Amino acid sequence: MIEQRNEIPHLILAAKVRKGLSWSTIADALGQSKEWATAACLGQMALDANQARAAVELFELPEDAAAWLQTVPHKAADNLASDPLVYRLYEVIHVYGGAMKELIHEEFGDGIMSAIDFDMDIQRQDDPKGDRVRIVMTGKFLPYKRY
Amino acid sequence: MIEQRNEIPHLILAAKVRKGLSWSTIADALGQSKEWATAACLGQMALDANQARAAVELFELPEDAAAWLQTVPHKAADNLASDPLVYRLYEVIHVYGGAMKELIHEEFGDGIMSAIDFDMDIQRQDDPKGDRVRIVMTGKFLPYKRY
Amino acid sequence: MIEQRNEIPHLILAAKVRKGLSWSTIADALGQSKEWATAACLGQMALDANQARAAVELFELPEDAAAWLQTVPHKAADNLASDPLVYRLYEVIHVYGGAMKELIHEEFGDGIMSAIDFDMDIQRQDDPKGDRVRIVMTGKFLPYKRY
Amino acid sequence: MIEQRNEIPHLILAAKVRKGLSWSTIADALGQSKEWATAACLGQMALDANQARAAVELFELPEDAAAWLQTVPHKAADNLASDPLVYRLYEVIHVYGGAMKELIHEEFGDGIMSAIDFDMDIQRQDDPKGDRVRIVMTGKFLPYKRY
Amino acid sequence: MIEQRNEIPHLILAAKVRKGLSWSTIADALGQSKEWATAACLGQMALDANQARAAVELFELPEDAAAWLQTVPHKAADNLASDPLVYRLYEVIHVYGGAMKELIHEEFGDGIMSAIDFDMDIQRQDDPKGDRVRIVMTGKFLPYKRY
Amino acid sequence: MIEQRNEIPHLILAAKVRKGLSWSTIADALGQSKEWATAACLGQMALDANQARAAVELFELPEDAAAWLQTVPHKAADNLASDPLVYRLYEVIHVYGGAMKELIHEEFGDGIMSAIDFDMDIQRQDDPKGDRVRIVMTGKFLPYKRY
Amino acid sequence: MIEQRNEIPHLILAAKVRKGLSWSTIADALGQSKEWATAACLGQMALDANQARAAVELFELPEDAAAWLQTVPHKAADNLASDPLVYRLYEVIHVYGGAMKELIHEEFGDGIMSAIDFDMDIQRQDDPKGDRVRIVMTGKFLPYKRY
Amino acid sequence: MIEQRNEIPHLILAAKVRKGLSWSTIADALGQSKEWATAACLGQMALDANQARAAVELFELPEDAAAWLQTVPHKAADNLASDPLVYRLYEVIHVYGGAMKELIHEEFGDGIMSAIDFDMDIQRQDDPKGDRVRIVMTGKFLPYKRY
Amino acid sequence: MIEQRNEIPHLILAAKVRKGLSWSTIADALGQSKEWATAACLGQMALDANQARAAVELFELPEDAAAWLQTVPHKAADNLASDPLVYRLYEVIHVYGGAMKELIHEEFGDGIMSAIDFDMDIQRQDDPKGDRVRIVMTGKFLPYKRY
Amino acid sequence: MIEQRNEIPHLILAAKVRKGLSWSTIADALGQSKEWATAACLGQMALDANQARAAVELFELPEDAAAWLQTVPHKAADNLASDPLVYRLYEVIHVYGGAMKELIHEEFGDGIMSAIDFDMDIQRQDDPKGDRVRIVMTGKFLPYKRY
Incomplete structure (x- = not known):
């Protein structure tokens, strides 16, 4: 049973070596370019249901890998801050x-604005030019004590 | 004569202190929201020609500042993170x-939520238990391209 | 048996994938907003006894997870210094x-004030405007030797 | 003419050395505790108008320093950590x-214990085995908001 | 069964100690200089099929090590950025x-150029002076929102 | 008189702003592509004698700039990474x-793909869904020497 | 059997959660203040023999934990340099x-003084004002070669 | 006029070079060991009034240097570590x-061994196989307080 | 069976605690000073054959530890760069x-000099003043492409 | 007047550019190899009195530079590592x-191989497939002292 999503790329690479697969063959099985498919197999992209099923078969992965492969991975290696979604928040x-x-x-x-007495609400905001993520944060203002 | 673009925010802040200007007044002079205008004065956004002209007059900048203000700056201040107010934002x-x-x-x-096709609004939210800072951010959602 | 609190978020995420739960469903089971509930499931907030019980059932966690979920976690990822409580001490x-x-x-x-010949006392200080943490430190003063 | 707020602490320290002032004298002139006043003179706190006027006179600062001293500084000095006295505090x-x-x-x-609604008192504690530095900190306890 | 390529250098070093082999002996078995052979055994170079077979015999490695040893390793220790191929991309x-x-x-x-609405194509470009890697990237231009 | 080579890019950028030059005009004056010429003006490439002469005239640099521009610079700017446009390139x-x-x-x-025997071409690619930045890189493939 | 001292704090915390102990109860069992006792249980202080015995009983630790608890721990988390004893050497x-x-x-x-052709001798130096650690180092002087 | 304390070591070193002084001569003028005196001249120790007066005369410093030299400096130079001589000390x-x-x-x-109630003596130790640097350090042992 | 050399110090420390050995006793068993012996047991020095045999007996180590203890360890903790031999190369x-x-x-x-089309030869160079390590590197020169 | 030793390499490089000197010419004037002489001019080695006098004349330095050049410098430049030529050396x-x-x-x-009792020779090695850089380093082997 798979316990974390980042176990899967190791399983895929081991299967690729064991079975002598090329990235082009793999890309064909997933129905995408070799660039996107390779990035996906290395844990950088989410697969759809058909692709996940194909990957489980091709690489002889455990059954529950199919569900994991459809979740969005933490991208860009090893820390939260370099994940593209999270990085955009830092960049703001x-x-x-x-x-x-x-x-x-x-x-x-x-x-300061408190990060403790703090709440947040995240919603989809419909927009004809492309829907937007709307994040509302409120935090109590705390004045510096003078003494 | 201005030798590098990053001299200008210091000149602007010194003029703001000397003349007692508020950011709202400055935003009105530039015809933008106070959030965008403040970021621009701190060297994070490029002005258009009219805004650059207005900034030179408002802050009594050297003449050649107008051309510099229309160039795209190197963004992303790097030494803010240990300031207590800014740190709370990172901690969130x-x-x-x-x-x-x-x-x-x-x-x-x-x-991701775009940090480019992005806007922000900061307001005081009255609260009997202590007023709150309210920050509303919206950013266009950009789906990962598949190919 | 659970040996460290940070094993639990992995168990929760694996159950979420396996059972196909959404964060809204989870939030309902915990009786909190989806923002707070998601942060709590990722190991950033402490649950109360009822919520811990609900989480153990929903995610089919080991029995002893209920007690762990009520302890206050080390927040903000991976090192002591970025935990909000500890960070405030550094910020001072x-x-x-x-x-x-x-x-x-x-x-x-x-x-210097010695950090070795040193003691510390931490107490609650009652205060009608909100109780305060009171920390008293004493350390022997050590003068620099001249020779 | 002062170009950036962080020039002022250097001017204050130079005046303090030149005029042989103690921090207690300075604190009296500002009408605050010696802990707050010292932090403020080192560029960590904003003064009010009367205090800024008093500081300009006491330290014989340029006239425009009064306006700068009332602005909120970028706080949190970053290069103190290897000084032996300061390191002992971090080591604690x-x-x-x-x-x-x-x-x-x-x-x-x-x-958390607030580092904003916070005060500190530093005293000599007589001790026959060698006098001790006694530091008392109190900070308001802020519970994490649930929502 | 070998799960990741970086298990192999540990197996090789343990065999070298156990069997008392010298690097010169190993280099002879692989048919290369001792400098290249040592680097290869430490996981910095790819072997060809004959060398991989020889290594499996000499060090009594598991059978599947032969295929792994012919894959190109992540070089230069421990993070993606210091691998020579990847570093060249950063250096650009x-x-x-x-x-x-x-x-x-x-x-x-x-x-900015979007890294999300983005695609990439990598091809060999024949060239009589030595074939070239050709990388074509396209990303949607996203203008900074003004508001 | 110029004291260090890294003063020159500031002088060039200031002249570019003052005289309203485009990078294409500059590239024509140097007889190179706009990509190489821009990198050179930013202090990443050495000019030959004719180009150095042309640059001194075009940007009205001090006379001794011509000799400095022909020296090989210390390359690789180090503080670009947090700029949003540049960060997207790293994120790729x-x-x-x-x-x-x-x-x-x-x-x-x-x-590896060489970053030295390397060229790059940047163009606008019209697209009804929003124009795209198109970057084409080619670099000679260099095989690891075996010996 | 315990293999490293830093396994013990995890065992203690797990026992504390499982048995619902408070830090005050634990401090009473060890006969020290709650501040010292908590730091000791988290692996920052050495226990004496009686305290080690009490801890093994209270937390139902393996028998060999008693000897480990009397060894002086590596303090201050995770690297040698932040251990207080070692840090003092660096600070010198x-x-x-x-x-x-x-x-x-x-x-x-x-x-330079060689760190290879080097020896060191560490002794107690009796002193009525408090015994001193005496460290004598000698290393061969190596002059820079001129050629 | 001296604006910051850390200007003084540069003035002292320049005077030492200009006047050809040795550290032993300087130590005699200050009435301390050569080790303490050198550290003090490099900005690591506070002088007393007589020593400050002697330093001003010996190094022909500005008059106001005498007051600055009696203030306690920010200690611990931070950029020494890559110098080969200093690195060997860290490597030890x-x-x-x-x-x-x-x-x-x-x-x-x-x-710990105190780095404050500490002294050091550096001597040449004659040796037919090449003279050695001999460094003797003594520091008071400080036991961790139990409470 | 021991898989990596750095398992041994943990085994030695555990045996030392279990058997209540002092470092002096251990040093006697190895026939060296306590300083050298302690460093060796902590994995910083290579033992000779007799010492390795003595260590296996004293600490009741697995038989294959004797061969491992005679290999030269990676010193100075945890990364290649701080090993003294490797550091000297970086220092050059x-x-x-x-x-x-x-x-x-x-x-x-x-x-640049290529690090890919590169070879290296390492030899002993006899020298009456002490043998020398001789390293010859050659790498193809690659000129920056102009375009 | 020279205030700090590290001003001198800038003066030397500016003179070298202005007067069109080669490193070989400079080495001849100093009577050392081109490798040692270049390192010395870049502030990594101390000159003797005759060499210092020769350098002052050759580079038309201020008179007091002669005394500074005979002092031992703080060595080891720290910002070279991202330059492509220097990076290749680190990558090796x-x-x-x-x-x-x-x-x-x-x-x-x-x-270790000494980096102090060390020399280096850099030559062009003709090669029909492209000339190579040839670097020969020799350093005295220093065995770890046992005691």
């Missing part, structure tokens, strides 16, 4: 962090 | 980043 | 370390 | 941080 | 990244 | 680097 | 390294 | 640090 | 890298 | 460092 602070600091201080004075 | 992602990834993928599938 | 030194250095030197001259 | 957290986390959670549940 | 950006930024901004204005 | 390698390694080795065997 | 070089360099060069000229 | 701890920890704990129990 | 580049760059560019112009 | 050690360690230990036993 890289680019806007100075502005957020200025605007919160202008409105509230010296202090 | 440290603590909630995995959950945000799960929830966005569950709703949208594999892809 | 980031912000006040220079002042502590100046004040100790002004009182005692060149030297 | 390296060695005791896990214990502090356990004990605060046992008493208060999930949450 | 170290050297040309500034130019790519300038040229894309000159053509498109402020924004 | 984070996500696809493993796949690129597999595919190049499958086609060519053990070796 | 942080503080005195420049002086050591100056004095060795003044006496010997350009070169 | 890399290689022997674990052994030093074991041996000091075996002799003294849990605690 | 730290000290001479700038000179190598200047001299190769002076002879060949802009480009 | 990344890829071959383990093999070099094995082979030197097999030939010489436990110890």
